[in-house]
Amino acid sequence: MLKKLIRGITTNYAALEESxxxxxxxxxxxxxxxxxxxxxxxxxxxxxxxxxxxxxxDGADTQIHLTRTTSLCRFVDDVRITLTPDRExxxxxxxxxxxxxxxxxxxxxRNLRELTAMLRQLA
Numbered sequence: 317m318l319k320k321l322i323r324g325i326t327t328n329y330a331a332l333e334e335s336x337x338x339x340x341x342x343x344x345x346x347x348x349x350x351x352x353x354x355x356x357x358x359x360x361x362x363x364x365x366x367x368x369x370x371x372x373x374d375g376a377d378t379q380i381h382l383t384r385t386t387s388l389c390r391f392v393d394d395v396r397i398t399l400t401p402d403r404e405x406x407x408x409x410x411x412x413x414x415x416x417x418x419x420x421x422x423x424x425x426r427n428l429r430e431l432t433a434m435l436r437q438l439a
Contacts, residue, residue, distance in 0.1 A: 328414035330424035352406040
């Protein structure tokens with residue numbers, strides 16, 4: 317508990333990485349990259365507090381930029397997603413960073429959990 321408190325006060329960044337928590341690991345979606353990108357855009361355009369900012373191919377990968385605005389103080393977090401094709405599947409990696417402050421009170425990991433929960437429903 318203390319470790320989470322300290323992290324929330326001193327860190328304003330989170331990324332999908334090798335984690336003990338499955339919702340905070342890079343994931344594979346059993347859909348082609350275009351379907352995953354379209355699903356992310358549709359979800360972010362309708363989900364409360366989320367906005368789709370941009371998406372563009374970057375070689376074989378697709379880069380997507382979303383923002384999430386907190387309800388109370390209206391702080392904005394940038395969520396950057398990289399989609400990589402892998403046969404008929406898509407590898408998803410993402411990071412979330414607050415634009416201001418040194419701590420996020422755990423919001424950036426929550427952003428990634430919300431994103432991965434939606435992606436699990438796509439497949």
